[in-house]
Amino acid sequence: MGVGTICFYLLRNQMSGRKTNGFLDAIYFCTVTMTTVGYGDIVPSTVLSKLLACAFVFTGMALVGFILSHAADHLVEKQEILLIKALHINENVGPDVLEKEVVTNKAKYKCFVVLSVLLVMIVTGTVVLVKVEKFDLVDAFYCVCSTITTLGYGDKSFSTKGGRVFAVFWILTGTILLAQLFLYLAEMNTERRQKELVKWVLDRKMTRRDLEIADMDNDGVVGPAEFAIYKLKEMGKISHEDVSLVMKEFDGLDFDQSGTLSCSDITLAQLSSSRHS
Structure with missing residues (x-):
């Protein structure tokens, strides 16, 4: 992210589109490129900037997918323990029982935690787009959905300084959370089928x-x-x-x-x- 921001800042005059601040636009462009959202509100316009974007999108995707998904997985596991403790707050259960509960329903609790945080991110993104970008409620929700799914049509995007500062963090978090949710849903389905096989055996x-x-x-x-x-x-x-x-x-x-x-x-x-x- 740092290397990409520096490179695109130095090539800011070779980028076209809706611009706000040179440094902010560079890190914002890095974010929408790494997450493959690609609004199209800022695009490379020269041979050098296009080649750099091509190189950056592959390395960025790999790093985002590998590093942030591992980080998200680690954080979800931490929240998973807190969730289970909260569910058994009125019960006198020991660490062995909690550990068994985690192992038994691991994928289910992961899905619950990620889905809860993702819903908070969707609401937060919608509110920011309404307040900062002055979108109506439907357009704000539409932009949020097209962003976290990395669809990124580009007809609605973050165009103000405040909006882009928020977008740098929100886009990375939102897209990774949605990807993790699908991963955990697949894991939960596999876990369910495995339990059915064990019962049959x-x-x-x-x-x-x-x-x-x-x-x-x-x-x-x-x-x-x-x-x-x-x-x-x-x-x-x-x-x-x-x-x-x-x-x-x-x-x-x-x-x-x-x-x-x-x-x-x-x-x-x-x-x-x-x-x-």
């Missing part, structure tokens, strides 16, 4: 064929570990390749080939590793 009756598949060591009986691994594979929690890799590591640590691990096995494995390194 646990409710399904075991057959002789299932026992044969679960019998990893082919000794004719299925122990608790083999049963757990088989069920986890059916639930899609782990794959056959995962089990193979773990067993390969186990065999590498089992120096005396007893089929069990002991402290002496671990010590011998560490010594062997030290010699090889």
